[in-house]
Amino acid sequence: MTRRTVARTLVYVSLIAATAVILLPLAAVVLTSLKSEREMANGSGALALPDDLLNLSNYATAFQDGRMLSAFANTAVILLFAIGGTVLIGSMTAYAIDRFTFRFKKLVVALFLVAALVPGVTTQVATFQIVDSFGMFDSLWAPIVLYMGTDIVSIYIFLQFVRSIPVSLDEAARLDGANAFTIYRRIIFPLLKPAIATVVIVKGITTYNDFYIPFLYMPSEDLGVISTSLFRFKGPFGAHWETISAGAVLVILPTLIVFLFLQRFVYNGFMKGASR
Amino acid sequence: MTDDTIEKTAPVTRAPAPAPAPRPARLWRGATPWLFLLAPLALLLTFTYAPIANMVAYSFTDWDGVSPELHYTGAENYGELFTRSDLFEVFWVSGYYLAASVVQIVAALYFATILSFNVRFRNFFKGVLFFPYLINGVAIGFVFLYFFQDGGTLDSVLSLFGVETDRAWLGTPESANTSLAAVSVWRYLGLNFVLFLGAIQSIPGELYEAAELDGANRWHQFRHIIAPGIKPVLSLTVILSISGSLAVFEIPYIMTGGATGTETFVIQTVKLAFQFNKTGLASAAAVVLLLIVLAVTWVQRRLVPDDRVDLV
Numbered sequence: 001m002t003r004r005t006v007a008r009t010l011v012y013v014s015l016i017a018a019t020a021v022i023l024l025p026l027a028a029v030v031l032t033s034l035k036s037e038r039e040m041a042n043g044s045g046a047l048a049l050p051d052d053l054l055n056l057s058n059y060a061t062a063f064q065d066g067r068m069l070s071a072f073a074n075t076a077v078i079l080l081f082a083i084g085g086t087v088l089i090g091s092m093t094a095y096a097i098d099r100f101t102f103r104f105k106k107l108v109v110a111l112f113l114v115a116a117l118v119p120g121v122t123t124q125v126a127t128f129q130i131v132d133s134f135g136m137f138d139s140l141w142a143p144i145v146l147y148m149g150t151d152i153v154s155i156y157i158f159l160q161f162v163r164s165i166p167v168s169l170d171e172a173a174r175l176d177g178a179n180a181f182t183i184y185r186r187i188i189f190p191l192l193k194p195a196i197a198t199v200v201i202v203k204g205i206t207t208y209n210d211f212y213i214p215f216l217y218m219p220s221e222d223l224g225v226i227s228t229s230l231f232r233f234k235g236p237f238g239a240h241w242e243t244i245s246a247g248a249v250l251v252i253l254p255t256l257i258v259f260l261f262l263q264r265f266v267y268n269g270f271m272k273g274a275s276r
Numbered sequence: 277m278t279d280d281t282i283e284k285t286a287p288v289t290r291a292p293a294p295a296p297a298p299r300p301a302r303l304w305r306g307a308t309p310w311l312f313l314l315a316p317l318a319l320l321l322t323f324t325y326a327p328i329a330n331m332v333a334y335s336f337t338d339w340d341g342v343s344p345e346l347h348y349t350g351a352e353n354y355g356e357l358f359t360r361s362d363l364f365e366v367f368w369v370s371g372y373y374l375a376a377s378v379v380q381i382v383a384a385l386y387f388a389t390i391l392s393f394n395v396r397f398r399n400f401f402k403g404v405l406f407f408p409y410l411i412n413g414v415a416i417g418f419v420f421l422y423f424f425q426d427g428g429t430l431d432s433v434l435s436l437f438g439v440e441t442d443r444a445w446l447g448t449p450e451s452a453n454t455s456l457a458a459v460s461v462w463r464y465l466g467l468n469f470v471l472f473l474g475a476i477q478s479i480p481g482e483l484y485e486a487a488e489l490d491g492a493n494r495w496h497q498f499r500h501i502i503a504p505g506i507k508p509v510l511s512l513t514v515i516l517s518i519s520g521s522l523a524v525f526e527i528p529y530i531m532t533g534g535a536t537g538t539e540t541f542v543i544q545t546v547k548l549a550f551q552f553n554k555t556g557l558a559s560a561a562a563v564v565l566l567l568i569v570l571a572v573t574w575v576q577r578r579l580v581p582d583d584r585v586d587l588v
Contacts, residue, residue: 028429125562149320255410
């Protein structure tokens with residue numbers, strides 16, 4: 001029996017150690033974000049408690065001088081269009097592939113399959129030229145179109161779901177005189193709600209967090225999204241860790257809230273997305 | 277499971293073919309799927325396949341990305357890539373991340389296994405382990421720049437234990453790369469863990485009960501029930517880790533900008549293309565990376581035939 005208790009204790013010790021390793025770096029940044037410039041200078045160490053736990057002046061600085069407000073606005077616009085587009089494109093593709101037989105269907109499916117294997121980072125060298133030739137460089141359209149057009153994972157998620165909708169529903173509607181578009185809009189799309197929720201969450205979080213695409217395609221400061229605006233903190237706030245920390249916390253907070261409220265969907269979504 | 281039953285009954289309901297429609301209607305029906313696929317295919321071709329084709333074409337030229345002039349140079353770029361040691365060296369940096377992903381997979385397996393059994397505060401631990409995966413990469417970069425800074429989080433924690441260090445954690449190539457690889461473990465452990473946990477929990481519980489009746493201990497249960505059950509997910513994870521280690525960009529770019537020997541292959545490619553205007557050479561580098569990733573995936577598909585990847 002003692003061996004079991006020892007094993008059990010070790011399990012908890014390892015879990016608590018892991019929790020500490022994960023939370024400590026974050027906690028230190030939260031603490032730092034609440035400190036004043038003077039406190040930072042006296043060298044009390046990263047884990048010392050701030051004098052005033054409600055000192056939010058660094059957050060104000062981050063918002064005003066760090067342009068976080070316009071960053072959140074730009075991110076919101078991109079999120080809205082990219083997610084909306086992804087949902088429409090993914091569900092239409094899934095509907096067409098699952099419900100119709102047509103010539104070159106195998107080829108179309110293969111095109112989507114192979115595209116899923118191509119790592120996006122590698123092709124940006126040439127994608128850049130194409131985006132540029134459309135005149136979309138340094139505009140919000142570049143990330144929107146790229147997020148919309150190259151998301152194979154959500155097509156998979158929709159496809160799995162469309163398959164589970166009985167074909168007899170389509171047939172019944174067709175007998176009532178509905179055409180393919182009515183069937184997609186009135187029957188398939190409404191029934192896809194759980195899949196839509198999954199795609200919205202996964203796509204939302206990955207879009208919100210993406211750095212590479214906005215960094216490459218939107219160099220002008222007015223078009224900063226949260227990733228690139230936070231990245232620019234490095235220059236002006238160089239040694240001002242209290243402001244940088246406040247910016248980082250501002251960026252992490254929305255993710256934490258979404259995670260806490262939608263845990264089940266988040267786990268499910270990322271599991272489906274990764275193991276497509 | 278439900279998918280299967282529907283798949284099987286589907287042909288039956290589909291079987292009574294609709295009466296042959298008049299000609300214009302039939303044409304219309306043939307065009308319908310293409311109308312749905314128009315936008316998706318256009319985007320796919322423009323932003324995935326056209327770039328690949330262009331990239332391959334650029335890789336045989338000396339184009340700088342802006343001037344209208346470009347010259348065909350044959351395989352010169354590829355030759356340069358493999359013979360100039362400073363260009364090729366960056367591949368060794370991937371070794372750090374590869375080693376880190378071994379640590380990461382083992383740790384993820386361990387935590388997934390223990391959390392699949394009855395543990396108090398299970399959801400809390402699960403959430404904590406997974407959360408870093410959701411955090412913005414730039415925020416993670418700053419959190420850890422502060423962590424490794426002189427007098428930052430790590431030094432403060434160490435001094436709590438009475439260890440005084442003067443070490444610049446990001447100061448030497450070995451130390452910097454190890455630190456950055458550790459950050460990547462911190463960031464990606466959660467995804468592996470959740471995938472493993474999902475696979476383990478989909479193993480029917482009766483198997484454990486039966487094994488327990490036969491006197492199997494936890495190790496036996498892991499070895500003979502859990503390990504075979506998660507094999508597909510494990511092979512997927514290995515593939516993602518290998519291609520991920522080759523394509524590392526965000527963390528080192530944000531934290532060190534590729535300084536002190538932390539430049540990875542992708543950072544180098546991005547710099548070649550967008551700082552030094554060597555689009556031709558950068559394209560060749562990207563083609564090489566793409567080929568490696570595809571080869572790795574192909575090998576994995578051959579070794580572990582994955583029956584779940586059935587799109588049609």
